[in-house]
Amino acid sequence: MEIVFQTMANGLLVGALYGLVALGFALLMGVMKFLNTAHGTFIILGGYLSYWLLELWGIDPFLSLPLVVMAMFLIGIVFYKLALSPLLKLPNIGMRINSSMLITFGSIWVLDNTMTVLWTPDVRSIMTSYTGQTLKLLGVRFSLTGLGGVGVAILVALVLYFILSGTYFGKHIRAATQDVVAASLCGINVQRTYLFSCGIAIALAGVAGMVVVSSYSISSTAGIGWLSSAFVVMVLAGEGNINAIIPAGMVLGLIESAGLLVMGVSYRQAIALIVFIIVLMIKPQGLFAKKEYGS
Amino acid sequence: MLKITHIDVYYGDLQALWDVSLTIGEGEIVTLVGSNGAGKSTVMNTISGLLKIRAGSIEFRGVRLDSLPAHSIVEHGISMVPEGRRIFPQMTVLENLEMGASIYAARKVRQKTLKEIYEVFPILGERAKQRAGTLSGGEQQMLAIGRALMSQPKGLLIDEMSLGLSPLVVQELSRVIQSINKQNNLTVFVVEQDVPLALSMAHRGYVIENGRIIDEGDAKSLLCSARIKEAYLGTA
């Protein structure tokens, strides 16, 4: 019985990370209808940044997080300018989704393999004084880095929620998502809004990367695996439903853990994918879909 | 105040407007009438910056607008109520109005402008916290107009106000527009399929057909002109 609780607890921890991983991806897809298949790659990149900040200058990853955020934000802006902004000229959304999928897909190969050439495909992990230490709560062991990851995930989700609902910029994002033309007519500079949104989305990937490298490990080719998780979480939450992302991630984590108990480690990833397919077929709006009013 | 001179507009390779010229003076209500597909909305979308001209110029209070992006045109004082209202369905009435005040100058005086809008359209005040998508057609139109007014424009463009609305509602909106025009000296440019409505609301009018301006004049005399009567009002 204890094993069940332990596995479930781990599932929640992993789930929070899955949610964090999916946030930036869902932001780009929900807001701008850009399918950023390179999202996983950016997560790895963020992980590398945290890793090198520790290796070279001894800064703890949780402390260097603001630096990583800023760096990834800038990278996101550059990425938007180079690869994504030309897509705004396309006449319809379907083409935009397809083209962004293909372009970011090409970027994966460029970025992944550049990272491989620069930093080798070796698996990297962060070792600090608290790595591997656990805390016992309610009879269950939680890893410190895992808890830190959950804390980061929740904090980031709250910040994002605040930005989206409380600030003018966030409302501009929501307006542009619902009707781009009307937003422009209100005087909203949609291009600039998109630019900063992309920066935020990539910065979110960076944060996820930091948690990944401190709780698990990264390697230059691991990006696609995280993309997969991000996709599944986004579909579970329902496209555009940013507030449901962290809960949806936790649901995924729990389902995976349950599957682990039943089927064993080697098939763990397959479970998430099968759940994904089932949800796609039965309830494509996601498990957390809200009712839609109006147009 | 608004000077459109000899503009050509294309949709890709298809020409939609040929050598269109219009002037709208300060404080006037001017209307552009024509049948479906004549080019009315094209003119509107071009002025507001959604479409670009290939020839000619658009000038507002001395400033060239034709090369500016849509959001900059709002900053220069022109606000458009688009065809089909295009309110933000998942945002509340209040949030929609706030979006109208996105430009910096309008943001500062947001609260004052809100109060004024609520006076003109009391129903918006009542439904302030409601999701805009749940409003009726007439209420949405009021919201769209209110939202456009939130940017404190000097010139208001209205594209097909009457579409899908009951005659009573349309009359009320028309009355409101005329009163705002008188009180605040707001210049209004209206595009309409409902010719009698448009010409009764406006001071002057233009007639467009197949992308070309074919007639212009004082609203009353246009209403009586034989051509208009024949083409749009169905008198033999």
Next chain:
Amino acid sequence: MNWKKVSIFGVLVMGFLVPPLIWDLGTSVLNLLSMLFIYIILAQSWNLMGGYTGQINLGLAAFFGCGTLVTHFIWKAGVPFYLAMAAGGVAAMVLAVIIGLPTLRLKGMYFGIGTFALAEVCRIVVGGTFHRMLKMPSSYVASYSLISRYYVAFVVAALAVVVVYRVTHSKLGLGMVAVRDDETAAQVTGVNTFKCKVLALFISALLAGLAGGVFAYLRLSFHFIHMMFSPVWTFEPLMATIIGGAGTLAGPIIGSVFLVILSEIFALKLGEAHLIVFGFLFVLVVMYFPQGLVGSLDRIRPWFRRSWSRRAAREGQGKP
């Protein structure tokens, strides 16, 4: 019959059939060319679905891996290799039914995601089931002849090209293109869009399975069989097709040649460095040259014709 095209095809065929009989090209060249042919089959397979029918299948690797796996075991059991390969192709088609059933109903990008997810499931399940290395008995190793692999690969590649040609020039092919351009309009004009998509999937799966069979015949033994289900086997043909020109017959071939040449140039670098260049090219093509290399050539051709005819006109008038 377009005799010009047939004769070009014939020349190319001779160009590949004859040389190995005369010269000893060496192991690495023969290996490289065999892999090129496999890539061509995969690219044509993906192109049939993605380029002609507009269904972006991101799970092609599952069909390839399935073909490799099934062919390996059936051949090991003593069945002649060409039957084993055929079995691999058929097995891939069966897998296509399983994968196609849930995913063909999905629209737009969700089809791609769905196929990707299912292919990954296949990979994980295979990886979990087959831990040990898959080896061939030493008798097979002893009788290994690279030249026969080369010819088999070539024949199957030529076959793939012919099959795609016949399909795309048939009524089915017209239906497929209609689905790609506008599925709703196609339905309204009476095209059985579902049938087109299903057939495209089946033929694509068959070809990919055969490619897997050829690969099993080429490599004999596999350390990690699940790597044959790796997404790389989807994405390299995909990129090759798009760079070469999706929706054309020559596009996948040109793209595959490009891919193989690039990988040879960068063969000594760490990782898959050739993919950096390839990825870059891919992005450029998607953004600026959506018809790929073939399409760009089409745009240059009128240029040549104009300068030819100008020269002919000049000469005709007796000017120097």
